[in-house]
Amino acid sequence: MSDRIGQTGNQGEKTVRERVEQMQQMTLADFTQELSGNAPVPGGGGTAALCGALAASLSSMVASLTVGKKKYEAVREDMNALIRDAGRLREEFLNLIDEDAEAFKPLAAAYRLPQGTEEEKAARRHVMEQALRHAAESPLRILEKTRETLTLVRTAARKGSVIAVSDAGCSAAILEAAARSAALNVTVNTRLMEDKEAAGCLERRAQEILAECQKESENIYLSVSSFLQQSQ
Amino acid sequence: MSDRIGQTGNQGEKTVRERVEQMQQMTLADFTQELSGNAPVPGGGGTAALCGALAASLSSMVASLTVGKKKYEAVREDMNALIRDAGRLREEFLNLIDEDAEAFKPLAAAYRLPQGTEEEKAARRHVMEQALRHAAESPLRILEKTRETLTLVRTAARKGSVIAVSDAGCSAAILEAAARSAALNVTVNTRLMEDKEAAGCLERRAQEILAECQKESENIYLSVSSFLQQSQ
Numbered sequence: 001m002s003d004r005i006g007q008t009g010n011q012g013e014k015t016v017r018e019r020v021e022q023m024q025q026m027t028l029a030d031f032t033q034e035l036s037g038n039a040p041v042p043g044g045g046g047t048a049a050l051c052g053a054l055a056a057s058l059s060s061m062v063a064s065l066t067v068g069k070k071k072y073e074a075v076r077e078d079m080n081a082l083i084r085d086a087g088r089l090r091e092e093f094l095n096l097i098d099e100d101a102e103a104f105k106p107l108a109a110a111y112r113l114p115q116g117t118e119e120e121k122a123a124r125r126h127v128m129e130q131a132l133r134h135a136a137e138s139p140l141r142i143l144e145k146t147r148e149t150l151t152l153v154r155t156a157a158r159k160g161s162v163i164a165v166s167d168a169g170c171s172a173a174i175l176e177a178a179a180r181s182a183a184l185n186v187t188v189n190t191r192l193m194e195d196k197e198a199a200g201c202l203e204r205r206a207q208e209i210l211a212e213c214q215k216e217s218e219n220i221y222l223s224v225s226s227f228l229q230q231s232q
Numbered sequence: 233m234s235d236r237i238g239q240t241g242n243q244g245e246k247t248v249r250e251r252v253e254q255m256q257q258m259t260l261a262d263f264t265q266e267l268s269g270n271a272p273v274p275g276g277g278g279t280a281a282l283c284g285a286l287a288a289s290l291s292s293m294v295a296s297l298t299v300g301k302k303k304y305e306a307v308r309e310d311m312n313a314l315i316r317d318a319g320r321l322r323e324e325f326l327n328l329i330d331e332d333a334e335a336f337k338p339l340a341a342a343y344r345l346p347q348g349t350e351e352e353k354a355a356r357r358h359v360m361e362q363a364l365r366h367a368a369e370s371p372l373r374i375l376e377k378t379r380e381t382l383t384l385v386r387t388a389a390r391k392g393s394v395i396a397v398s399d400a401g402c403s404a405a406i407l408e409a410a411a412r413s414a415a416l417n418v419t420v421n422t423r424l425m426e427d428k429e430a431a432g433c434l435e436r437r438a439q440e441i442l443a444e445c446q447k448e449s450e451n452i453y454l455s456v457s458s459f460l461q462q463s464q
Contacts, residue, residue, distance in 0.1 A: 028263055028329070029256040032285045032322050036292035036315070043293060044402030047286050051406060053264045054279050060268035061275060083268070090264050097260070166420040170276030170413035174283060177409035180453060181402035187460040188398040221412060228419040 015039075023101065024094040040108065041101035045139045048181035049100060051174050052146050053093035058171035059152040060086035062160035065167075075159040082152050089149050096142050100185075103138035107131040107189075125194065132189045136202050139185035143209045146179040150216055157220045169224030176217035183210040247271075255333065256326040272340065273333035277371045280413035281332060283406050284378055285325035290403035291384040292318035294392035297399075307391045314387050321381050328374050332417075335370035339363040339421075357426065364421045368434050371417035375441045378411040382448055389452045401456030408449035415442040 016030045035042050063079040066072045110131040113124040157168035186206040193199035248262045267274050295311040298304045342363040345356040389400040418438040425431035
């Protein structure tokens with residue numbers, strides 16, 4: 001991990017990421033290019049947040065293709081609520097791409113602290129511990145948002161127009177990937193924490209949400225897939 | 233599906249998507265906003281392609297954080313090859329976002345064909361059949377690219393630096409979501425084809441690639457996850 005710190009890329013010219021205020025203002029081409037390189041962020045955490053935004057957006061698409069259709073008049077209110085909630089979650093997920101990158105900064109700084117004397121070592125350990133906890137809490141927030149999004153995916157798949165059912169299935173598959181990616185990014189930080197009780201607490205919460213997201217996303221994806229296969 | 237056709241959004245002012253030449257030039261904020269609405273594309277297919285690009289980029293990130301490290305000198309060539317292949321696949325996936333949208337156009341046009349007389353009905357059925365096949369082939373190409381990317385994810389997870397192992401795990405989880413989403417978008421078209429033999433052929437190919445991608449992505453994700461948990 002410490003090796004990863006020095007590599008923040010070009011020192012002179014500003015990178016695309018430095019030129020935009022928020023990563024959500026990067027183009028798909030620039031974001032994926034930035035992701036491909038040796039900068040420590042964006043990485044798996046930011047990508048988890050982006051996948052969360054994609055999943056929320058796909059569920060919103062299902063609802064948008066459902067409202068206003070006579071056949072689906074009975075679920076109009078559900079669909080309008082879904083579109084509203086998905087819009088909020090989409091924005092929150094996009095903001096979390098930057099929050100995740102910000103949460104990495106104190107950790108990068110902690111790795112750079114001197115460790116010559118015993119006092120310095122002790123001070124560094126203390127700062128590092130706080131930084132690791134902070135870096136674990138950010139993907140945990142992403143996980144919490146994936147759990148919120150699960151409700152939307154469920155509604156999209158169960159009540160949305162059948163013409164968009166494949167998009168609901170994609171939403172479920174991508175939400176599962178978001179949850180799994182976020183969970184790995186919790187663990188990669190908690191595993192280095194010295195306070196095993198605090199680490200265990202964060203980790204258990206992450207695994208609990210992950211299990212819920214995996215189970216239900218999987219069920220939704222499989223039910224959409226088998227519905228489409230059966231009507232083959 | 234036919235209901236979905238008329239809804240291409242604003243007729244007057246150009247949408248963000250219409251202003252850019254390629255969807256990869258849209259910002260993350262604009263792409264997810266466009267995805268949320270009632271336009272038929274981008275949808276699950278384009279999002280599958282984007283997830284493929286994200287997965288390839290994350291594997292490239294692992295390799296970028298590995299090359300030049302003394303400890304990993306033995307795998308330098310593997311990592312350089314990975315970065316090169318991931319760059320190509322990333323571009324191909326980004327282009328497939330647009331290709332998937334283009335492949336939808338003939339289908340949208342087919343749905344609009346008149347079906348007053350028997351001749352018109354027969355002509356429409358013929359055009360529709362070609363359009364459905366064309367629309368199924370595009371997500372099948374995305375699936376084929378996910379299989380190519382699998383090799384990269386495997387190398388990143390097995391030979392890449394341990395400091396980036398969580399990113400390799402995220403790459404696997406997101407690649408699986410890409411494959412699953414692409415497969416649903418094959419089926420949603422083949423299920424409507426009248427030539428059941430041709431449909432079955434496309435479908436079997438899709439399910440074969442999907443099974444391979446799911447199995448191996450799952451193994452990689454779980455091995456990364458258990459490695460991180462064990463060192464807790």
